[in-house]
Amino acid sequence: MDFNILIGGEAGQGLKTIDDILGKILFREGFNIFSSKDFMSRIRGGHNFMQLRISDQKLYGPENDIDLLIALNSETVEIHREQLKEDGIVLIEGESEVIDGRTILVPASVIANDINPKAVNTVFVGAILKAMNLNLEIAKKVLADNFEEELLDDNIKLLERGYNSVEPIYDNLEANITKANDEIFIDGNSALGFGALSGGLRFYSAYPMSPSTGIMKFLAGQQKDYDLVVEQAEDELAALNMALGGSYSGIRSMSGTSGGGLALMNETIGLAGITETPVVVADVQRPGPATGLPTRTGQGDLLFAINSAQDDFPLMVIAPRDQEDLFYTGFRALNLADKYQIPVIILSDQFNADSSKNIKEFDFDSLTIERNIISSDDENAENYKRYKFTEDGISPRAYPGQFKGETVLVDSDEHDEKGHIVEDAETRIKMVDKRACKIDKLIEEDLQKPNYYGEEDINYLLLTWGSSYGPAREAYQLLKEEDIKVGLLSFNDVWPLPKDKLKELAEDAELVTVELNSTAQFKSLIASETLIDVENSILKYDGRPFTGKEIYQRFLDEVIDNG
Amino acid sequence: MDFNILIGGEAGQGLKTIDDILGKILFREGFNIFSSKDFMSRIRGGHNFMQLRISDQKLYGPENDIDLLIALNSETVEIHREQLKEDGIVLIEGESEVIDGRTILVPASVIANDINPKAVNTVFVGAILKAMNLNLEIAKKVLADNFEEELLDDNIKLLERGYNSVEPIYDNLEANITKANDEIFIDGNSALGFGALSGGLRFYSAYPMSPSTGIMKFLAGQQKDYDLVVEQAEDELAALNMALGGSYSGIRSMSGTSGGGLALMNETIGLAGITETPVVVADVQRPGPATGLPTRTGQGDLLFAINSAQDDFPLMVIAPRDQEDLFYTGFRALNLADKYQIPVIILSDQFNADSSKNIKEFDFDSLTIERNIISSDDENAENYKRYKFTEDGISPRAYPGQFKGETVLVDSDEHDEKGHIVEDAETRIKMVDKRACKIDKLIEEDLQKPNYYGEEDINYLLLTWGSSYGPAREAYQLLKEEDIKVGLLSFNDVWPLPKDKLKELAEDAELVTVELNSTAQFKSLIASETLIDVENSILKYDGRPFTGKEIYQRFLDEVIDNG
Amino acid sequence: MANKKEITITDETAWCPGCGNFPLRKALLAALRDMNLDSDQVAMFTGIGQAAKMPHYINVNGFNGLHGRSFPPAIGTRVGNHNLKVIVESGDGCSYGEGGNHILHNIRRNPDVTHLVHNNQIYGLTKGQASPTSEEYIRTGIQIEGTTAKPFHPARFAVGMGASFVARTFVGDQDHLKKMVKAAMEHRGYALVDILQPCVSFNKINTYQWYSERVYKLDDSYDPSNIDNAFEKAREWGDNIPIGIIFQNEEKIFRDRLLLEDDEPLVEKDFNPKDAKSIMKDFK
Amino acid sequence: MANKKEITITDETAWCPGCGNFPLRKALLAALRDMNLDSDQVAMFTGIGQAAKMPHYINVNGFNGLHGRSFPPAIGTRVGNHNLKVIVESGDGCSYGEGGNHILHNIRRNPDVTHLVHNNQIYGLTKGQASPTSEEYIRTGIQIEGTTAKPFHPARFAVGMGASFVARTFVGDQDHLKKMVKAAMEHRGYALVDILQPCVSFNKINTYQWYSERVYKLDDSYDPSNIDNAFEKAREWGDNIPIGIIFQNEEKIFRDRLLLEDDEPLVEKDFNPKDAKSIMKDFK
Numbered sequence A, B: 001m002d003f004n005i006l007i008g009g010e011a012g013q014g015l016k017t018i019d020d021i022l023g024k025i026l027f028r029e030g031f032n033i034f035s036s037k038d039f040m041s042r043i044r045g046g047h048n049f050m051q052l053r054i055s056d057q058k059l060y061g062p063e064n065d066i067d068l069l070i071a072l073n074s075e076t077v078e079i080h081r082e083q084l085k086e087d088g089i090v091l092i093e094g095e096s097e098v099i100d101g102r103t104i105l106v107p108a109s110v111i112a113n114d115i116n117p118k119a120v121n122t123v124f125v126g127a128i129l130k131a132m133n134l135n136l137e138i139a140k141k142v143l144a145d146n147f148e149e150e151l152l153d154d155n156i157k158l159l160e161r162g163y164n165s166v167e168p169i170y171d172n173l174e175a176n177i178t179k180a181n182d183e184i185f186i187d188g189n190s191a192l193g194f195g196a197l198s199g200g201l202r203f204y205s206a207y208p209m210s211p212s213t214g215i216m217k218f219l220a221g222q223q224k225d226y227d228l229v230v231e232q233a234e235d236e237l238a239a240l241n242m243a244l245g246g247s248y249s250g251i252r253s254m255s256g257t258s259g260g261g262l263a264l265m266n267e268t269i270g271l272a273g274i275t276e277t278p279v280v281v282a283d284v285q286r287p288g289p290a291t292g293l294p295t296r297t298g299q300g301d302l303l304f305a306i307n308s309a310q311d312d313f314p315l316m317v318i319a320p321r322d323q324e325d326l327f328y329t330g331f332r333a334l335n336l337a338d339k340y341q342i343p344v345i346i347l348s349d350q351f352n353a354d355s356s357k358n359i360k361e362f363d364f365d366s367l368t369i370e371r372n373i374i375s376s377d378d379e380n381a382e383n384y385k386r387y388k389f390t391e392d393g394i395s396p397r398a399y400p401g402q403f404k405g406e407t408v409l410v411d412s413d414e415h416d417e418k419g420h421i422v423e424d425a426e427t428r429i430k431m432v433d434k435r436a437c438k439i440d441k442l443i444e445e446d447l448q449k450p451n452y453y454g455e456e457d458i459n460y461l462l463l464t465w466g467s468s469y470g471p472a473r474e475a476y477q478l479l480k481e482e483d484i485k486v487g488l489l490s491f492n493d494v495w496p497l498p499k500d501k502l503k504e505l506a507e508d509a510e511l512v513t514v515e516l517n518s519t520a521q522f523k524s525l526i527a528s529e530t531l532i533d534v535e536n537s538i539l540k541y542d543g544r545p546f547t548g549k550e551i552y553q554r555f556l557d558e559v560i561d562n563g
Numbered sequence C, D: 001m002a003n004k005k006e007i008t009i010t011d012e013t014a015w016c017p018g019c020g021n022f023p024l025r026k027a028l029l030a031a032l033r034d035m036n037l038d039s040d041q042v043a044m045f046t047g048i049g050q051a052a053k054m055p056h057y058i059n060v061n062g063f064n065g066l067h068g069r070s071f072p073p074a075i076g077t078r079v080g081n082h083n084l085k086v087i088v089e090s091g092d093g094c095s096y097g098e099g100g101n102h103i104l105h106n107i108r109r110n111p112d113v114t115h116l117v118h119n120n121q122i123y124g125l126t127k128g129q130a131s132p133t134s135e136e137y138i139r140t141g142i143q144i145e146g147t148t149a150k151p152f153h154p155a156r157f158a159v160g161m162g163a164s165f166v167a168r169t170f171v172g173d174q175d176h177l178k179k180m181v182k183a184a185m186e187h188r189g190y191a192l193v194d195i196l197q198p199c200v201s202f203n204k205i206n207t208y209q210w211y212s213e214r215v216y217k218l219d220d221s222y223d224p225s226n227i228d229n230a231f232e233k234a235r236e237w238g239d240n241i242p243i244g245i246i247f248q249n250e251e252k253i254f255r256d257r258l259l260l261e262d263d264e265p266l267v268e269k270d271f272n273p274k275d276a277k278s279i280m281k282d283f284k
């Protein structure tokens, strides 16, 4: 089964509530679920839509063809009519013009008017559940979790009336419930924030920017339960500099933004580099440049993130592939930043951030925090040198006030072991080399290999970084079903670039990157790092995510037909 | 002849005056001259030095071995003793301890005390000229140009007394005067500013930052004679945004900074990209990251400049190779920015900026300003569309108020032909493609090929971008003298990268980039753009420029011996 | 179609129904028309936010730049062509938050620019975080128990800084708003108009009602040239919020300090590279 | 060697002989010693400039960050460890120019931070361009006929903004300077000390003599808790320049508004990933 629901309407009509509640219900019912969102950059009006795809199989991304179209206004039908499957069904407000036999009218406003005119959306949820032939048991519990007590009764009434207003259509969806019990249903921004919080994050300072604000919101909400400070900075310059100050004082600190905000943090990323102050920055990408398409998705910041500031210094860039990865990356990035005393940039994107799916519960047993801060019995605690030369380039880290009589001095100028300004050539060279060699150790000890899906013997290799993994994974499966000898190499760590598996596979396969940008940035990166020629790139830069079928089709058209 | 003078002392001792005056004198005498500076990031004290190299041959860079060491303090002798040639001479203040037979005492303070205790430096100039066996005629004229009338007499007296205080040492330097008459002696920052001014620059807004401030200073000084506004901005964010506003209003506008300031301009460079607002930014590089080595030189911003902001958009990066190039680039960059409606980044560096050499007078006959602003009889003047789709991607440009009843709207969001915000996929794709295709035209019509020096048949190819050209040119000559089959390919335009000549030469030669950074950024760029493997890189990242001999020697050690 | 020169507004906007931006735009249009300005004579510089979308909805020249950077491009345009009437317009977050350094230093420059700030005391476009002007007891998804800083008071700040024109008005009073915009545009120099503008979607505190109950007009007895009075009035906030011209003073403007020879706009001046040739003699 | 805990100063500096930074450092050292602070108990945050080199010349914890960004890292450290005495110190260009937005908003946060600004009315390290506080008639290589903006007056601005402690002092009066630094450090909240500091190399206007002839001390009759008086005093500049505490007021500080459970510094708290496990139930 592969069942796809699209809910569309104006911003401000309460789409998100339908989506949230329905998503949770379907998740709790036990379906595999993938939920994605398409927002406009406005608060009211326009056209927004959400997609809920359910299946008995694990899902990796959204799908264009619609089984059930929930139209909160008639414009939604206009816009999405083409996507409706032959046997697709439309659920729409009662007053609207009927399109064909497969359109079901929901008298949502009429029903809502009786109880709460603003709660049209709950009526719709009821109607949808009936159409899908699911019962209301779980739905009521979800409502109870979502509404304050004084609103709950009304909403349950609305749900039931909606439920009773239509007839069931699908009768065997429930047969497709296969999901395991130990799963959660989480969006990418929350997963990333959750991962960082689990890593002992103490300070998150950021300036609101779509689509990254969800991380801040998740974390802000945890402040009462955890020893955590979330501070809205006056601008992105302050945001990251504040985080550096937090890190300097010894606490784990992080910032988050989107590309335009990252573009204000460049000098400070260099500061983290030269002062060797650990810090994590999440760049939740959207299309640019400048303001671009504020609420949409893209993967155009790869080379910009890697080349984050003037001159050379070590940094790491990680592009988590999905919600699960976002959690573990949030955790791991803090560990790596501390271990190597470097800035770590996490490249997420709107698609990753705003989509939810069912994933395994996070494995907290696997998580160990490693601060790499020296203790008072360390030999380096006396006559403390913040930038002591060591074999692996990593100096003993202490924080101000930690050791009686010792001070900690960090400097944005080139400096000596104590942190004092220097200008001599010899120290400069040693310090550049010291900083650079930390990356060698990172490559050896901590670089995550890309995930490989496929056989040994392939003709084509799909290459993804970050969130294109999901749709590409689906495409990979579709292609394999056609007996095309294809593999998928999905990168999470992108800088430094793990090369071995790529080199091995590249020997016999034709390479194809799949990227949401217009210049094939990953192809360029591969060329500069390995001199390997990527023959094809499936690119998209309209602000919308890939679907698996789309990649599949374009692969057939652009790669095989041209091959 | 190759005669090298080093003048050293503390900051604040008036070294720069000696250097300026002596440089001008030697230039006017008719020597080929190369003058470079090594400053510390402080105002007084420390150790600064300047080098004046003269020759009968054209000079391309500085030289380490010293013929004449002018020591304003004894520390200077300590520091530079090693560099002194066997027959080198030291001129030093009278009171200092005598080092050997080749040390000449100048009773500069004693002489100065009589007339003006602060003018020790003029005494030194006199002594140096005598040592070099040059007469005072030109020197007096230079003093007259440099000093206000009330100070002139005293300074001439000081000059003469200095002259009379020592004996001549070299007797045939004058025989080496070969320089043509139609030359000028100019530093890189002035040359760049001069080029831009000649290009009709109307507005320069910047925030002071070493080593770029000289551009601003040059231009500020022209404000009374030209229709030009130089504005010191509150920060770099303002600086570039102001320049964009100038350009929007229809005037040529520019900003300048160093790497740390460029790191604050990234978002705005993207804004120039998406609004298609022409603008030129000079990044006068210094070692980084962050504050780094503020007064020293480096070439570490190449990849940072190319990947200037989030997501993809067209821009151009030019790295002028010397003072002559800086002038023409300043001019040309404004033309190209206007023609393609893109941001153009000029990558200079401290070595380029603060060095002076004798070059041909600029050829004003070759300069034509091309604004590419439409006039009122253009068919596009009515119902004006700022972002009209055209075949080559270049839309007709007009400025606000230009046409009665027409408005000009530019937008940082993705937009339609009129400049209004859009979010639809179709327009987004067309606009990205429109912007991107401007670069195809640029590559075809305007991209400057690298200069090639050498034969057809070579074993080794030196590759430089920007200012390393000079020292590499000298090294190339030294290597050729050893019958090594070497060529030199010197890039000026680096983004987009002109590839043809490189591909042609790379077929049979071993490639060596020569760069002032620690990661061989040009090598990476070549790999990503051409898949060509650069086998060797001669790198330096201590903040000092290359010398020709140094590259020559390292070539022998690192390339040939390892080859 | 209206005469192309005439300033017009669009039917469509991306603003929420009931938003204070609509009456603001209405009064702005009326002011510009009253002043007989053609669409090509006005240039509007905005940042990013709901307010900042204004140049898409009113037919004047527009530079819709970056969040926080509405102001600097206006300076560039003042340099290039001072014949244009220049309006800088944006939200409170954009103008006082991200753009704080620019207002600080442009008060010092005192350019001939009208600065209209849609002060809805909230970040609208990003869905309701506290802005610098939010009341400290506001609760949002980020400020879950109020803000971590006391509010920024634009008029107080601007009078403190010595701005040459400081006014406050409210979208609920069309005549007043129009009057303030006109006075600002007629003022020679920098003129800040802080405009109280309810955000019906996200600001549940500072509603139309909230403002209506509190604002009062400065009457004729108030002397806006007296800095001490101005500072006192500028500090009033809470139960009584004065609207009107709080401070005004004629001073040198930015352009007066430039070293330009004459009054011809730079954009209209010709230039030939050879005009610069003589500079070469300095390097001889 | 002195007791390691004791705060000491270096012999070597990169400052010019005769620079006002020396007496400034001397008084700072005296103040810190008077307060019995050990070197490890103080953390100093600076930007870039001559003034900003201070942590290299006095032995306390130091974060010598970016030009204009001296302040934000201090906030991060206040979050992590409020047991440290935090000083933000930098030049006038760094603090009021490039860093303008941070002072604006940190006055609103009112963190427990002492802000020492070496106000030499010039950009020293970059060799003498006008700073925001330069007199408008200054001539420099860039401002060839004076500045294009009127000067920024730190005290006026800070009082205008409602800073909780605003003082001005002069390096020529060691006792006063020391007293001001101590008062600022004892103040609970944000304390700005604008320190008049001659730059002997580049500022030929505001010399020791210039300041000495103009400064006068606010006497005991002056009440720094009265905002109207403060605004009047804060505006005095030119022939008579008041030094002393111009305004002071106790208010909520930044830390008071955080949602932290107890007073233990975050840096000393333990954490186990499993503590966060229960959040998973929200996603069930």
Ligand SMILES: Cc1ncc(C[n+]2csc(CCOP(=O)(O)OP(=O)(O)O)c2C)c(N)n1
Pocket: A207, A208, A209, A210, A236, A260, A261, A264, A291, C048, C049, C050, C051, C052, C066, C067, C090, C091, C092, C093, C094, C095, C118, C120, C122, C123, C124, C125, C126, C131
């Ligand atoms: C550099 C940068 N940071 C953040 C954002 C995200 N952003 C867009 S609008 C906005 C706030 C808008 O608030 P305000 O200026 O008050 O305008 P309003 O929407 O309330 O009219 C923010 C934070 C951005 N576009 N660019």
Ligand SMILES: Cc1ncc(C[n+]2csc(CCOP(=O)(O)OP(=O)(O)O)c2C)c(N)n1
Pocket: B207, B208, B209, B210, B236, B260, B261, B264, B291, D048, D049, D050, D051, D052, D066, D067, D090, D091, D092, D093, D094, D095, D118, D120, D122, D123, D124, D125, D126, D131
């Ligand atoms: C982003 C950035 N812009 C510019 C500079 C160059 N810069 C260094 S110090 C300085 C001015 C210093 O003036 P001030 O803060 O008054 O300190 P002072 O040297 O006078 O003590 C400038 C502009 C820089 N380092 N970084």
Ligand code: SF4
Pocket: A043, A044, C014, C015, C016, C018, C019, C020, C021, C050, C051, C120, C124, C125, C198, C199, C200, C201, C202
């Ligand atoms: S979000 Fe608020 S300010 Fe923005 S348009 Fe809607 S009501 Fe107006």
Ligand code: SF4
Pocket: B043, B044, D014, D015, D016, D018, D019, D020, D021, D050, D051, D120, D124, D125, D198, D199, D200, D201, D202
């Ligand atoms: S330049 Fe001025 S401020 Fe800097 S050290 Fe020298 S005298 Fe002091």
Ligand SMILES: [Mg+2]
Pocket: C049, C091, C092, C093, C118, C119, C120, C121, C122, C123, C124, C131
């Ligand atoms: Mg707002």
Ligand SMILES: [Mg+2]
Pocket: D049, D091, D092, D093, D118, D119, D120, D121, D122, D123, D124, D131
């Ligand atoms: Mg200063």
